[in-house]
Amino acid sequence: MKNSILGIVVLSMTLVGCTEKPAPTVKSVAGDAGAGKIIAERDCKACHGLNGKGVAPAIPNLAAQRERYLLTSLKEYKEGKRPHAALKDMAANMSEADMRNVAAYFATLPPIANAAATDVKHSSPYEQGKVLAAACAKCHGEDGNSKTPGTPSLAGQQPHYLAAAIQEYHQGDRAKGAMTSSLRDTDKLELESLALYFAAQTPIQRAAPTRGDATAGEPASAMCGGCHGSHGVSTDAATPSLAGQDAQYLVKSIKAYRTTRKNWGMQRYVAGLSDQDIDNITAFYVAQQPKAADTVPTSTKELAEKCNRCHDADANSTMSVPKMRGQDKDYLVMALRSYRDGKRQSSTMHNMSTIYSNAIIDSIASLYSSEPAR
Ligand code: HEC
Ligand code: HEC
Ligand code: HEC
Ligand code: HEC
Structure with a gap:
């Protein structure tokens, strides 16, 4: 039922799109991807690659990430809500337009073909x-x-x-x-x-x-x-x-x-x-009736379904939420621990992750990093 409603919404949006203008050949973005590429070449390539693939473990892939999220996270570095020192300095020197453009550039790149998928061991x-x-x-x-x-x-x-x-x-x-x-x-x-x-x-x-x-x-x-x-x-x-x-x-x-x-x-x-x-x-x-702790998800897949409710948000969602599939595993682990331990600010994610042990974090990060990026 839910799927069919969603199908109708998507279908009607496609139809509206068709009557107003021809279907776009590239993903439509708010910033100027061409101008963004120049910035990426100069300031980001060394770590994120010109193709948007993190060059080392714990550096996130940016390719095909949602534009809105990329922009939000750059602003979070600028405002000090995310603590990474190098990114904070870099973002501090970027204008609002630079941020929009470089976000547009990475968002329009094709997703990274998931080379990691074969060597990531999915641990449960x-x-x-x-x-x-x-x-x-x-x-x-x-x-x-x-x-x-x-x-x-x-x-x-x-x-x-x-x-x-x-x-x-x-x-x-x-x-x-x-x-x-x-x-x-x-x-x-x-x-x-x-x-x-x-x-x-x-x-x-x-x-x-x-x-x-x-x-x-x-x-x-x-x-x-x-x-x-x-x-x-x-x-x-x-x-x-x-x-x-x-x-x-x-x-x-x-x-x-x-x-x-x-x-x-x-x-x-x-x-x-x-x-x-x-x-x-x-x-x-x-003499009391024992009951299992209710905070324990019974499988990583079941837990992921909860995450997907937000993280699979469709393109029209107003929520600034990152894609996780195919993301670098070490980066995901680090991000989740930062939310849990209050080092990275996001009340949504902090509330989600306070109960997670390192074992759950490791397992859910393995799951997402081993799925193909899209
Ligand atoms: C010295 C290496 C380095 C350079 C250069 C660099 N980054 Fe990063 N970037 C990182 C690392 C490491 C992280 C993860 C930081 C953290 O934990 O918050 C990151 C995180 C990000 C994120 C957050 C991604 C997410 O999934 O939350 C964005 C967006 C980003 N960088 C954009 C850029 C842009 C745009 C540039 C160029 C203007 C750039 N970075 C240059 C290393 C770098
Ligand atoms: C202020 C909160 C608090 C109160 C009040 C409290 N407990 Fe505890 N209790 C704990 C915590 C926390 C632990 C685990 C401590 C540890 O790691 O040793 C614990 C452990 C125990 C254990 C050990 C269980 C095990 O599996 O090894 C028993 C038995 C126990 N409590 C009984 C009681 C009884 C009986 C009372 C009332 C007379 C009581 N507690 C009052 C917080 C409390
Ligand atoms: C040879 C028997 C034996 C084996 C094998 C054994 N245990 Fe125990 N375990 C006990 C006994 C007896 C206690 C109670 C000890 C006490 O009084 O503190 C206990 C207590 C515990 C407690 C404390 C529970 C509480 O409520 O505080 C935990 C946790 C525990 N064991 C985990 C394990 C795990 C995990 C393993 C396997 C890796 C294991 N045990 C293997 C006999 C055993
Ligand atoms: C209610 C919506 C919601 C749910 C449910 C949710 N998230 Fe998030 N998640 C967000 C938002 C919003 C952000 C961006 C926060 C920020 O800007 O730091 C985020 C960010 C993240 C990031 C940082 C990624 C990056 O690129 O930096 C990770 C990792 C993450 N979430 C994992 C999870 C996992 C695992 C679950 C399920 C256990 C989950 N999330 C459930 C909304 C949600």
Whole structure:
């Protein structure tokens, strides 16, 4: 339905175009591409090529990029909204007309035939995480649902928390045991992939404890809910869900904040709890229905569909949005991290990317850079 409406709109626009003037042979642009070429030859070629292909990794391709976006980004450099020093200086010396013209020049170039497509490896953190998770299955269960008392389930856990927790064992910040040896050689991207894989699994409620009174635990848990979510299902990426978790593990980890585990918030909240309180609160949380963290996209392709809603905007869109297909991978990674970390200003993109780990960013950048530019 949506497609057919879109089809009609496109068709009627084409018809309007035909009645007014002959179909343009080149993409119509606002600036003077000929004048822009002179600027490109003099000032841009060394890095962006006269054909608009970045000459080295992390230099973006400009060929066939939307004119409106090219102009916006030059203005952003000029106004200091984008921090790159060299571009900032260059843009500062360009007139509004220069910017229009050079934007027109690059926008009218044909897209770069995607030589990179063959050598870019499309990495999926979920697939990678699944493979790595085999090493954890013995204790945590294949899908992160452990059946061993004392061993926490990882299924559905908040991904940022999981990544941080894994890293704490890895660095020896959390009491070691079986954990360190299995993770010693894991790198950061692998840790995040593991966390994403487990976070995307459906959690199964653990067995009810023999100690503690869930009814008494409910009012006592009131002060925990502000952070751990109502009924122990956390909505904060850095705070673990407690619902349906293993009782023995919960008791042990609450007590660990009195001694070995360091976390200012937690240490403060558990300091006043008696052992009986801890048993009761634990009984309450174990009895709650666990739910997977909802911030985890289940595949990179699914995530890309969300991005495409803006990034595939048609030519008449008033949004200044860049094309990403066939763009240099390192550049995309860098741009996404800059938005996430607040180094590049765009409230839209910052909001989009705050939840993305490096693993997701790497994967989505691989996906786009390996698709043919158009
Ligand atoms: C010294 C190398 C260098 C030169 C010369 C250079 N650029 Fe760039 N350009 C870069 C790099 C690196 C970036 C990515 C910077 C960043 O992260 O914001 C970039 C980014 C851009 C962007 C943003 C693209 C996007 O997808 O967001 C535009 C537009 C651009 N350059 C236009 C130009 C123009 C026009 C010229 C000539 C007037 C020029 N550049 C000269 C290296 C260069
Ligand atoms: C030999 C058994 C064993 C293996 C193998 C194992 N774990 Fe664990 N894991 C445990 C136990 C036991 C705990 C609880 C330790 C504690 O009390 O702090 C734990 C705790 C964790 C936690 C903390 C969970 C939380 O809620 O804070 C994470 C994360 C974790 N393991 C991830 C992994 C990953 C990832 C792997 C595979 C690479 C793995 N573990 C392999 C036994 C194991
Ligand atoms: C101010 C926010 C806050 C409050 C209030 C809070 N917590 Fe936490 N809790 C956290 C954070 C953040 C972590 C993860 C800390 C870390 O990485 O060690 C955590 C960790 C935990 C863990 C470890 C879970 C695991 O999987 O290892 C347990 C158990 C826990 N909290 C129970 C409680 C209980 C019970 C209360 C109420 C008495 C409570 N928390 C109150 C923020 C809070
Ligand atoms: C609501 C619309 C919207 C959505 C959804 C969106 N973007 Fe964007 N994106 C923008 C806009 C607008 C810009 C330009 C911002 C600026 O000027 O810095 C942008 C810029 C970017 C850039 C910088 C590219 C360059 O050439 O510098 C990257 C990379 C990017 N987005 C990736 C993504 C990814 C990946 C997703 C999906 C997870 C996504 N975007 C979803 C609107 C959106």
